[in-house]
Structures are given as C-alpha cells and as structure tokens.
Amino acid sequence: MTHDAEMIQRQRVAELVQNWAVWRDAGDWERFRSCWHEDGFMMATWCQAPASDFIKASQAGWAKGVSILHFLGGISVDVAGTRAIAQTKMTISQRAEVHGVLVDVVCTGRFYDFCEERAGRWGIVMRQPIYEKDRMDPVDPAARLDLDRDLLARFPEGYRHLAYLQTGIGYEVKRDMPGLKGERVEALYRAGAAWLRGETLAWPA
Template sequence: MSDFSERLAIRDLLENWVVWRDAGDWERFRTVWHDDGRMMATWFQGTADEFIAVSRKGFENGVRILHFLGGTSIDLAGDRAIAQTKMTISQRAEVESVACDVVCTGRFYDFLEKRDGKWGVVLRQPIYEKDRLDPIDPARIPKLDRDVLDGFPEGYRHLAYLQTGIGYTVKRDMPGLTGPAVTALYGRGKAWLAGGAL
C-alpha cells in the first residue's frame, strides 16, 4: 500500500473506534484492537477485552461517555504508527444532585501496528488538556467541593469529579498538555516507532 493508503486505513480505524464504541456496536468495536490491545482512561486501565466488557455494562446501565474527533497527525514507520487525534470526551451525570455535562478536550495518542495486513490499536492513551462542567439547567448550579476538585489534575478535574461522584476510581497521573507524564509518553512513542517494546 502507498503511504497515503496506510494513513487512510489508520484514520478509518480511528473513526470507527469512536462511532462503534459510542453506538454500542461491540462486535465491530472489537475489530479495531489487536488481541493484546490495551486501553488507558481516567476511569479504566486494562485490556481491550476488559474495556469492552465494562463499557458494555456501563452502556446498558445508562452511562453515556461520548467522543468527538478532530484532526489527526500520523507518524508512520513501516508496520508501526503513532497517531494523535484531537478529541472531546463528554459525559452526562448528576453532580452534587444537579444534572451536568462535562466536556474534556484533548488528544488520543495511539500506538498502532499492522499485523497480517491489518492495522490495529495496541495501546490507546488519552492526553487530557482542559475540561469544563455545565449544568443542563443553567438555573441550577451544583455546589462543588473545592478541595476534592483541586485534588485532581487540571486537565480533567471536572471529569474526574463527576466520575468519582458516580463511583469510579479515577487515575490521577494521566498525561496533560504539558508536564513529565506527557513528555514520557512522547518518549514511548518515539521508542515504539523505532521498534521498541511498549
């Protein structure tokens, strides 16, 4: 395949990830992952199969974590690639007894590999850049616990507040726009493209 065709196949995979996951199309969603694929998120870290199982259970219970994609930058190195895709994650839930939406802006940072002629996700690591919380009814404003809110990283503190409030355990050292975590992630990406292990 040409360089353009490889990039097109990767972009197609990334878009399918979002559409199929958010639609609850779990069978097709599984096809975007390699068998050893792993997912990192604020509320979950583990294998692709575990992620699908907990996402499906949440979906069936009314949890709505939705995604929207922007532009993508793809670094290709033979059968390996790193893709960075601008995205938003939105989640609706009650926050301090007030129905709210949280929108988090960031990037998906994907480690991809082509195996047996097919691209798949080996690791998806979101980068959380900034977020905000909005009540559905602007006349009702939730009273947030400032100490709890400030205890989460700046890039996803409102998302973490909401997710903690509905019972999730949130990872507190995810990569943000700047800092050692995202610098280390870029280093892992370079090593991956050079043939290193994850």
C-alpha cells in the same frame, strides 16, 4: 515505502481511529472489538485494562445508562513500516448527576494511539488519551451547582471536572494521566518515538 503507499497507510490508521469512536459510542461492540489487537490495552481515567476488559466495562456502563460520547477533530499519523502513532484531537462528553444536578462535562484533548499492522490489519495496541482542559456545566442553566473544592483540587487540571463526576458515580479515577505539558506527556512522546523505531512498547511508563 513510496509516498503514495505511506499515504494509504496513514488513511487506514485514520479510519481505524474514526471507527473506534463511532462504533464505541453506538454500542456496536463486535465491530468495536475489531479496532483492537488481541493484546490491546486502554488507558482511560476510569479504566486501565486490556481491551477485552475495557469493552466489558463499557458494555456494563452502557447497560446502566452511563453516558460517555466522543467527538473527533484533526488527526496526525506517523507511520514507520508496520507501526504507527496516531494523535487525534478529541472531546470526551459525559452526562451525569453531580450533587443532584444533571451536568455535562466536556474534556478536550488528544487520543494518542500506538497502532500496528498485523497480517494486513491495522489495530490499536495501546490507547493513552492526553487530557488538556475540561469544564462542567449544568444541563439546566438556571440550576445551582456547588462543588467540593478540596476534592476538585485533588485531580490534574486537564481532567479535574471529568474526574470529579466519575468519582461521584463510583469510579476509581487515575490521577496521573498525561496533560498538555509536563513530564507525563513527555514520557509518552518518548514511548511513541521508541515504538516507531521498532522497540518494545514501554507504556505505561
């Protein structure tokens, strides 16, 4: 692949990642569906499921007023033929009541996407966010918020406030997601390298 051809492929993958965030947060479900391949799979704190089920769960949450928004930063794309790994700096912002206080949780991390070009179309085969750090703030700065410290400590440092909020509104939160450091994220990097070598997808590990 020439340098120019590889650059075009990286741009196509970057556009795919950007479309995912814009269309999902806008509730544009049909176009959002086009970001995935049919066997696509989503790993989120609150939902680990095939893309079709994740979309249904997102629609259900949207209808109930669940507020989850995404903001994207820099993106790095590694391309190997018809496969790619995209890492995208992002924040997840969720608003809900915690113990009767309206709060915003902002979680900073990366989207780690296993992507593939099939029949000329790039799509996501697996999305695994990496959760690096988060915080919780009352929307009203004068409000007083007291958290259950024992519950908070049960979740990994990178997304413990996000998990606390999501648990409070009824979701079962996965407790071993990759963070900035550690074996879980190292295993993810190994799975990504294997994907680029053409091996069978080996995630979740």
